[in-house]
Amino acid sequence: MAKLPLSVIILTYNEEKNIEECLKSVYDWVDEIFIVDSGSTDKTLEIAKSYTDKIYQHPFKDYGKQRNWAQDNLPINKEWIFHLDADERVSSELSEELKGIFSRPVDIADGFLVSRKTVFMGRWIKHGGHYPAYHLRIFRKDCGRCEDRIYDQHFYVNGKIKTLKKDIIDTVTSDLDNWVFRHNRWASLEAVETIQNKVYRRTHKNYKIKPDIKGSPIEKKRWLRKKYYTLPMFIRPFFYFIYRYFFRLGFLDGKEGLIFHFLQGFWFRFLVDAKIYEMGKKGKLN
DSSP, X not given: OOOEEEEEEEEESSOTTTHHHHHHHHHTTEEEEEEEESOOOXXXXXXXXXXXXXXXXXXOSOHHHHHHHHHHHSOOOSSEEEEEETTEEEOHHHHHXXXXXXXXXXXXXXXXXXXXXEEETTEEOOOTTOSSEEEEEXXXXXXXXXXXXXXXXXXXXXXXXXXXXXXXEEOOOSSHHHHXXXXXXXXXXXXXXXXXXXXXXXXXXXXXXXXXXXXOHHHHHHHHHHXXXXXXXXXXXXXXXXXXIIITOGGGGHHHHHHHXXXXXXXXXXXXXXHHXXXXXTTOOO
């Protein structure tokens, strides 16, 4: 079977523990794979060279700018783009679904929403409202881009969107040290964006995806995030964890689920509030 007319774009930075499994999951059936690296010092690029020669370097500012730079500057030959993270893998079920769609000219949509299945400490986190979690990852090059924001950026498409049935597998992290390191950085970014753009009061004019409880899965999620920030600081992480762990049955995910929902649903959210508070004390709220 001929390879599908998809150009996969993967951003990397010191991803030697993840990149090979990611590449293996698409190598046999997509037409071209691009790596956009931001200065890896480990074996990431050495591993990637075994799967593609389309490797580029570009300084990293934030995910939105990096993804849009890739679309604007890479010599992409295909009409369709598939954005993947280095710690993600395309499930065999999703690859078969895509083969069925792209084995002929695609006229049913300009973009596809894909659900992400989170695997934490080897366990699928199925409950707590964490699955399914939809993201727009596949779209026509001329129809889609990434939002220009420093955190919680999503892709958007000017055109018709369809939802795929199968999943991308997100391995989350190789160990807790790495998880804490990443989430500490992301907490800083969310705190800055929350302050600068006052997302808890209004929606920034540059955001392409607006909060809408009746909209797409991404629009609904953004509406819930906006409502979350109307709750009192330092109190809202408690409410959120209780909601996820008990009301959305997160406790059914076992010990791994307890660790994940507590860290991601309480610790991380409390850390964001703490950083917002710290920035306020330092006079950075304006």
